[in-house]
Amino acid sequence: MKRVVKILPVGSWSVEQASDVFCADYEGRHRRRRVLPTQSGEKILLELEQAHLLQAGEGLLLEDGRIVKVEALxxxxxxxxxxxxxxxxxxxxxxxxxxxxxxxxxxxxxxxxxxxxxxxxxxxxxxxxxxxxxFDPESGAYAARDHGHTGHHPHGDHSHHHD
Structure with a gap:
């Protein structure tokens, strides 16, 4: 099973380079560690330090140099x-x-x-x-700060109030 070594941001790679596609809904694209099934039937391993929402149009660079395109169902x-x-x-x-x-x-x-x-x-x-x-929601300011690896932030890390 090939491993994802890097997530390529939307627009940073040419979609013609994609050798396969991973399609999932919001829940299926928000993961830290998971075996991802591709359209061709291959299974690839995503293993990140923190949970990440895979955005439609991102590329998953595999250890063998191939790129798998992310699509949102x-x-x-x-x-x-x-x-x-x-x-x-x-x-x-x-x-x-x-x-x-x-x-x-x-x-x-x-x-x-x-x-x-x-x-x-x-x-x-x-x-x-x-x-x-x-569904491809905004990643949020905390995700941008953390280089897109998480959409969550610790509750001690902000100062707004709830209704």
């Missing part, structure tokens, strides 16, 4: 839309205050489906629609 999500750009920012703040992974776009926010959060968003005047889409 569609899953059930909530598409959140707002009345105005300011309203969308306000909704984003409420979602962020709950530490929810979110894919933020100019006119919508995508999060994993949760009926309690859907009710909260509707109560705040937002529009919620169920959609099937690939």
């Amino acid at each position: 569609p899953e059930e999500l909530m598409e959140i839309r707002a009345q105005t750009p300011l309203h969308l920012l306000q909704l984003a703040w409420h979602l962020g205050n709950r530490h929810l992974p979110a894919a933020i776009e100019a006119e919508r926010i995508l999060i994993r489906y949760d009926h309690v959060i859907a009710d909260m968003v509707k109560g705040l005047g937002g529009h919620v629609h169920r959609v099937q889409a690939a």
